[in-house]
Amino acid sequence: MPLRPKSAPKDASFETETLNDFLRAAGQGDETAFSELVHHVAPRLKTWLMRRNYSDSDAEDIIQETFVALWQQAAARFDPLRSNIYTFIVGIARHKAADRWRMRNAAVNNAAFVPLDDVADTLQSDAGENVDALAVRQALKLLPAEQYQCVYAMFYQGLTHEQLAANSGIPLGTVKSRLRLAYSSLRKNLG
């Protein structure tokens, strides 16, 4: 069955496990599974990128490069025991976002822009096992409210420390020390 875009399903809520299965199938050349995956994940990835100050068109370019790399190379390496679809895609998207940044800034850098061949900045590490959503939620829940606020601002809203400090009135040094504490707690609880 040929690949073709379709209108987004009304209720595009797939469980992560289902998406993991789609990704694994995509790694074996299943175009329908890949298409489902793109339709579900791309709009969410776009939000994540735009919160990091990428413009609408840059975000779409990064999405395009991310999913093409996923289809052509990365999906075949996906191992659901070590990663999940979203954790897996973060490493690719960050890498493609850096490519995009270099292209935008090629003139400043006095260097011709050529996209890099390698796929992701970090793929699944050999040592780690997948951290499931339940474990992440649990680890976040264990953070004191003031630490959670900083982690949320950073991971969900894409704010820098400076932006968070300016928005919330929390001194920059306090933001940093709360994040240090949060990190210890997260590492303890995420294994």
Place this chain on the structure above:
Amino acid sequence: MASFHPDADLLLRYSAGTCGAALQLAISSHLALCNECAYAVQRLDAISGMAISEAQPTLVSKKCLQQIFDRCKTPVTAQPAAQVTDTYPAPLSGLISQNPLKWESRGKDIQQAILLKEQSGTVAYMMKIRKGAEIPEHNHRGDEFVLILEGSMIDQRGATLRGDFVTTDAAFTHKPRAGDDADCVCLVVATGGVKFTKGLLRVLNVLPWQ
């Protein structure tokens, strides 16, 4: 196995995708040499992944989706094998293979080559120091992050070797020396440049790209 690592703050910013291009290059290069930090980032990426999964969807244009599916239908053309060197970790060697380093001499013992420059003024550059040579005493206008790639570098904190990621804040004054065995090559990210505290090498006071 590295003895110096990016701190919690850097790993969090890296995973969250907010650390900026220069640090991203340096940290991802460290991750390629340090299983410990690669493991830590993978844990944190579970949070980044969850942030994506819970994000409100933003409409992706039909054009973008069409381009994805069109490109995926096109068979992948075999690309010439990337030149693999053991010297530099993948994120860095990838960048260098596309944009060969242009080394510039800074005095007789030091060479530098820019990698990238952010609008904020933060720069990432390669630095090569002749073995046994000393960099004159200096402190920093901003934070400095050094990833050792070849040889070693020694200051009052001890010796640092390949894979070590050393953070130096603005207040810190040091007089680092390259180890005697081999020229030292490192990747440096500087948020503000260095300030030499002693005579002569004023020519080094401002990085050439700032």
